[in-house]
Amino acid sequence: MALELRGVSRSVGGKVHIHPTDLTLQKGTMNVLLGPTSAGKTSLMRLMAGLDVPSSGRIFWDGQDVTGMRVQDRRVAMVYQQFINYPAMSVYDNIASPLRLMGRPQGEIHRAVQETAEMLKLTPMLSRKPLELSGGQQQRCALARALVKGAGLVLLDEPLANLDYKLREELRIEIPRIFEASGAIFVYATTEPEEALLLGGQTACLWEGRVTQFGPTPRVYRAPADATTARVFSDPPMNFVSCFKDGHRLNFGDTVNAPAEGAFADLPDGRYLAGFRANHVELNKHSGQAVEFRCTLGVTEITGSETFVHLHHGPDKWVGLVHGVHDLAPGSAVSIWLDPAHVYLFDSAGRLAAPAAYAQAA
Amino acid sequence: MMRVKSSAIVMTIYLLFLLVPIYWLVNMSFKTNAEITGAFTLFPHELTLRNYAVILTDPSWYMGYVNSLIYVVMNTVISITVALPAAYAFSRYSFMGDKHLFFWLLTNRMSPPAVFALPFFQLYSSVGLFDTHIAVALAHCLFNVPLAVWILEGFMRGVPKEIDETAYIDGYGFGRFFIKIFMPLIASGIGVAAFFCFMFSWVELLLSRTLTSVNAKPIAATMTRTVSASGMDWGVLAAAGVLTIIPGALVIYFVRNYIAKGFALGRV
Numbered sequence: 333m334a335l336e337l338r339g340v341s342r343s344v345g346g347k348v349h350i351h352p353t354d355l356t357l358q359k360g361t362m363n364v365l366l367g368p369t370s371a372g373k374t375s376l377m378r379l380m381a382g383l384d385v386p387s388s389g390r391i392f393w394d395g396q397d398v399t400g401m402r403v404q405d406r407r408v409a410m411v412y413q414q415f416i417n418y419p420a421m422s423v424y425d426n427i428a429s430p431l432r433l434m435g436r437p438q439g440e441i442h443r444a445v446q447e448t449a450e451m452l453k454l455t456p457m458l459s460r461k462p463l464e465l466s467g468g469q470q471q472r473c474a475l476a477r478a479l480v481k482g483a484g485l486v487l488l489d490e491p492l493a494n495l496d497y498k499l500r501e502e503l504r505i506e507i508p509r510i511f512e513a514s515g516a517i518f519v520y521a522t523t524e525p526e527e528a529l530l531l532g533g534q535t536a537c538l539w540e541g542r543v544t545q546f547g548p549t550p551r552v553y554r555a556p557a558d559a560t561t562a563r564v565f566s567d568p569p570m571n572f573v574s575c576f577k578d579g580h581r582l583n584f585g586d587t588v589n590a591p592a593e594g595a596f597a598d599l600p601d602g603r604y605l606a607g608f609r610a611n612h613v614e615l616n617k618h619s620g621q622a623v624e625f626r627c628t629l630g631v632t633e634i635t636g637s638e639t640f641v642h643l644h645h646g647p648d649k650w651v652g653l654v655h656g657v658h659d660l661a662p663g664s665a666v667s668i669w670l671d672p673a674h675v676y677l678f679d680s681a682g683r684l685a686a687p688a689a690y691a692q693a694a
Numbered sequence: 695m696m697r698v699k700s701s702a703i704v705m706t707i708y709l710l711f712l713l714v715p716i717y718w719l720v721n722m723s724f725k726t727n728a729e730i731t732g733a734f735t736l737f738p739h740e741l742t743l744r745n746y747a748v749i750l751t752d753p754s755w756y757m758g759y760v761n762s763l764i765y766v767v768m769n770t771v772i773s774i775t776v777a778l779p780a781a782y783a784f785s786r787y788s789f790m791g792d793k794h795l796f797f798w799l800l801t802n803r804m805s806p807p808a809v810f811a812l813p814f815f816q817l818y819s820s821v822g823l824f825d826t827h828i829a830v831a832l833a834h835c836l837f838n839v840p841l842a843v844w845i846l847e848g849f850m851r852g853v854p855k856e857i858d859e860t861a862y863i864d865g866y867g868f869g870r871f872f873i874k875i876f877m878p879l880i881a882s883g884i885g886v887a888a889f890f891c892f893m894f895s896w897v898e899l900l901l902s903r904t905l906t907s908v909n910a911k912p913i914a915a916t917m918t919r920t921v922s923a924s925g926m927d928w929g930v931l932a933a934a935g936v937l938t939i940i941p942g943a944l945v946i947y948f949v950r951n952y953i954a955k956g957f958a959l960g961r962v
Contacts, residue, residue, distance in 0.1 A: 383859055403862045410863050416856045420878030433865035477864065 334358050335485055335517055340379055340389035349375040351542045352389060357517045359484075362508060362533030364549060365521040367564055371538040373521035377487045380519060382406050393484070406485070409478035413490040415470035417462035423449075423473050424458040430481040448480045451510055468499040475503075479510065486511060488520045492527075504530055525567045529553060537561040554691035559605055559682040568610045568640070571650040575606035575677060582606070582672065585646055590623045590672040595686040604685060605678040610640070612674035613652030615666070622669040629666045632658060643668065716939070722932035730928045745933035755930075758913035759937065761827065762896065765910065768831035769838060770891040774884060776835070777842035782872070784843065785850035786858065796847075799840035810836060811904045818905055827910045830902045834895040841894070842887040845956055849883025850876075882949075886956030889949040893942055913938060 334356055341352040350372050357363050365373045378384040379391070382403040390399045398406060409430075417426050427448055431441045449455045452472045462470050471491060478486055488507070492500040508531055511518050520531060528535050528549055535549040537556075544564070545557040556562035562570045576583045577599055583589045584606055592599070614622070627650070630642035639658045643650040643666070652668055660666060673689035722730055723745050724738040749755040783789075784796055814833050815824070823829040853876070861871040877884065902912040917934050946953070 381863060383862070403859075404865050404867065408863055410860065412856045412860070414854060414856055416854065416860045418857070418861070418875050420875070429866075430864040474860075477860075481864070 334392075334394065335380065336392040336395075337380070338390050338392065340386045340391060342375060342379060342384060342387045349541055350379065350386075353543050355536065355543060355546060357519065357534075359517060360515045362511070362518045362520065362531055364528040364531055364533060364535040365519060365538055366523075366525065366528045366535050367521075367538030368523055371564075372541040373523075373538055374489055375541070376538070377410070377489055377519060377521060380485065381408050381410050381487055407481075407483045408485045408487065409481050409483035410487040411471070411474045411478050411489065411491045413493045415462070415467060415474055415494065417470060417473050417477070419461065419463050422459055422461060423454060423465070426462060426473055427454075427458075427476045427480050430477060434481075444480050448476045452476045452479075452506075468495055468503070471495060471503070475507070475510075479514065482514065483516060485517045485519070486514075488518065490521050490523065493523070508532070525553070525565050528565070535565070537564050539564055555684065555687045556676070557684055559607060559678040559684075562607050562676060562678075562684075566609050568651040568653070570607045570609055570676075571613075571648070571652075573606050573645065573648050573650075575604040575675075577601050577604060577677075582675075584623070584625070585648075588623050588625055590621065593672070594689045595692065596672075596677060599677065599685055603680055605680075605682070607676040607678060608670055608674050608688075610651045610653040612670060613641070613643075613650070613654060614669045615641075615652075615654050615658065617669050619671045619673075621673065622671045625668050625670060627666055627668055629660050629662055629664050631662055632660055634659070641666070641668075719932050719935050719939075722928060723936045725929055725932075727927065727929050730932075742929070745929040746937075748930050749933055749937065755916060755934070758911060758916035761906070761910050762902075762912040762914070763941070765827040765830040765834070765902065765912070766892055766895045768827060769834040769895045770888050772831060773835055773838040773842045773891045774888055776839050777846050777887065778872075778877075778884075780839075781843045781846035781850055782876075784847045786855065796843075799843055802840045803837050807837065807898065807901050811901055814901065815904050824905065825907045825909050829905045830910060830912070831895075833901045833905055834891075834898060838891040838894055842891055845887040845890060846880065846883055848958070849880040849886075849955075853879050882952045882955075885949050886952045889945050889953070890956060892945050896942060 336357075337353055337355040339352045339354060340350065341348070342350040353376070365376060367373050375384070379386050382391075382398070382401060386399065390397055392398065393406070417423075418429065421429065424445060427445045428441050431444060436444075445458075446455070449458055452475060454469065454472055454476060457465055457469060457473075462473055465473065471494075475491065478488075491507070492503055495503065504527065507520075518533070522528060522531075532549050534547060535552045536546040537544045537552060537560075539560045544561040545552050552561065553565055556565055559570075559572065573584050577592055577596070578601055580592050580597070581589045582592045582596060617624070625645055627643040627645045630644055630649070632642070633640040634657050637656065639654050639656065641652045641654060641658065641660070643652060676688050676691075677685040679685045721737060724741050724743070725735070726740055726742050726744070729735060729738065729740055784792060810833070814829075818824045818829045818833075823832075857875065857879070858871065861875050866875065899912075899914045903915045906912065906915065913934065917931060917938075949956070
């Protein structure tokens with residue numbers, strides 16, 4: 333059982349929302365759509381659900397062409413970022429409504445609603461109206477309605493984005509556990525790389541209506557196929573500096589160079605784009621190979637035990653995430669250290685030339 | 695402290711000012727004609743219910759109310775029934791010329807009904823609709839349907855489109871979704887739209903009088919009858935006026951919490 337998109341695209345009024353996309357989602361998998369706002373996550377989901385009809389391409393479910401099928405006849409469920417319930421019905425009736433429409437017997441409906449409510453901790457609220465519940469409970473009611481249906485395809489469109497931090501953490505752990513048992517295909521849209529990594533499964537990186545890479549989440553994170561994917565799948569976004577390989581040396585920017593080792597040694601000489609993640613920036617020489625970059629400090633943001641340092645290095649703007657609290661004056665000169673083993677090299681077209689050495693080892 | 699007091703005085707004067715005509719009407723309706731024309735009295739010295747008795751026992755009087763109520767209710771039902779799907783289309787879909795059409799609807803309210811009295815009269819006479827309740831009800835749709843569409847569209851716009859989509863995904867067909875899920879969500883809007891249709895149809899005089907003669911004669915037309923050979927029957931006329939205010943006041947009571955939103959055509 334699988335959902336297959338073949339060359340699916342969508343444009344509205346001459347504007348391309350989704351470029352032709354091929355994607356196959358397997359049964360019982362968690363699939364994360366990761367991308368910034370307006371990257372096409374929701375557009376892609378609406379095509380999968382059948383709420384929108386693709387401008388070109390076909391959609392197959394279990395090998396059957398479902399491209400033009402009415403959304404009512406598909407076995408899908410969807411949860412939106414906004415808490416969407418039927419305000420005029422009680423929570424019980426909300427959860428029961430898809431089953432009633434399927435014409436299930438009364439006893440079975442009752443059992444299924446009780447079970448689902450129990451799982452999502454909604455049992456005490458069953459007789460209340462959705463608008464009398466807290467945000468987290470409202471979203472859980474929407475999740476229950478999606479779950480109770482036993483749909484083959486469950487679409488979750490940033491379901492936790494409107495919740496407060498603590499509830500989000502809680503549900504983020506619950507959702508994969510709850511849905512694992514159902515054996516359906518899950519599609520989960522998010523803007524947060526961290527969320528994708530926590531959910532695991534497969535990740536499709538989206539950028540301006542294109543899927544830039546699709547594969548197992550850890551692999552996409554460690555070996556991003558191109559610079560765009562790497563930028564999307566890093567929070568804060570990956571830092572870049574131009575790089576020139578000359579024999580056995582890698583020259584970063586104008587002043588810094590390091591020996592080209594490992595996978596870098598076999599690359600042909602020429603221009604590359606070097607990328608590194610914020611968490612690999614250090615304020616001291618932490619390893620023998622680490623090279624020093626002299627930067628100017630923009631601002632620092634202290635998040636409890638860690639500090640985000642915004643840096644200017646020549647024309648490039650970087651963000652580093654360093655341990656400890658560093659209260660540095662804006663505009664001051666600061667040296668950062670970077671181990672070349674943490675550097676990704678992308679070729680002039682933006683494709684990955686060589687992943688960082690640490691990522692290959694992992 | 696002084697400010698509160700002075701504002702309270704202004705408010706009291708204002709309310710008195712507003713209530714004077716209504717009080718005088720009620721006052722008159724309980725007086726005899728002799729007292730009304732003979733002396734200036736602030737309250738009825740000879741309290742009488744004769745005026746009301748005349749209206750409530752004489753069919754030529756009370757049938758005026760019945761006729762008015764029949765075509766007003768018919769009009770309200772027709773207007774809401776027609777406006778609901780129209781407003782849904784305007785709030786959910788974009789189609790060619792939708793904005794112009796939507797605005798054009800409202801321009802119907804900008805011309806005086808008198809303009810339409812002549813074509814309606816001639817048309818209804820020739821198709822045999824003259825002097826029927828449905829004739830007046832249909833004529834009032836001219837200004838009530840656009841108004842209802844505007845009010846309902848405003849309320850519908852406030853309902854997120856995702857609710858519609860979630861319902862379709864859950865398996866609701868359009869009709870079932872509209873009645874079971876959507877209408878309860880805009881119930882207050884339907885109430886307000888119905889109130890405005892009721893009110894405007896109830897107070898409209900020109901079309902209803904032009905399009906009826908005997909069988910569907912509205913109360914407002916009956917009231918002009920009190921000028922007779924024996925002079926003006928002031929008391930009965932006042933009682934008829936009081937009875938005309940009552941339905942409007944009753945309906946206002948039911949939608950009092952939503953009227954402000956209704957006046958803003960649901961766009962609050």
